[in-house]
Amino acid sequence: MRLKDLQPADMSDAQRRVADEAVAGKRGRVPAPLRAWLHSPELGARAQKLGEFLRYDTILGPRLSELAILVTARIWTSQYEWHVHKREALKAGLEPEIVDAIANRAPPPFAD
Numbered sequence: 001m002r003l004k005d006l007q008p009a010d011m012s013d014a015q016r017r018v019a020d021e022a023v024a025g026k027r028g029r030v031p032a033p034l035r036a037w038l039h040s041p042e043l044g045a046r047a048q049k050l051g052e053f054l055r056y057d058t059i060l061g062p063r064l065s066e067l068a069i070l071v072t073a074r075i076w077t078s079q080y081e082w083h084v085h086k087r088e089a090l091k092a093g094l095e096p097e098i099v100d101a102i103a104n105r106a107p108p109p110f111a112d
Contacts, residue, residue, distance in 0.1 A: 003036050014041035022048050026056045032080070062092035070094075070102050 006015060015038045022030045030038075031051070037044035055065065066089035073081035082103075089099055101108040 003039055005035050006038050011038070012041065015039075015044070017041070018044040018048060021045070022052075025052055027052060032084075063089075063094055066092045066094055067098070070099065074102050074105065 008016065008019070011019065018034070018038060018041050019030050022034055025048075033051070034044055034048055037047050058065065060068065066085055069081065069085045070089050072078070073085060086099055086103075090096065095109075095111075098108040098110065
């Protein structure tokens, strides 16, 4: 069974608050996983805050954060995560050769 995407007009007040918080936060949008979690507003609120923290507020800069996400996505063969974060990793300054090596499960050619 697939969960239907909730449209703003169909959301409860609690669901709308969670969606609005995501849009107003560092993401600037409702990320795909949150669309499912909105069916449980408490889960959505907690997961949104955790996800935002892990993505934007750890001691890792964007380049290292995206590297960690790509390595994890490749190890677990998470195609969605790979698809989304490959683009983000390149924007964060991760070299295409490193991204390609991770994609091919080869040792990345780190220069630093």
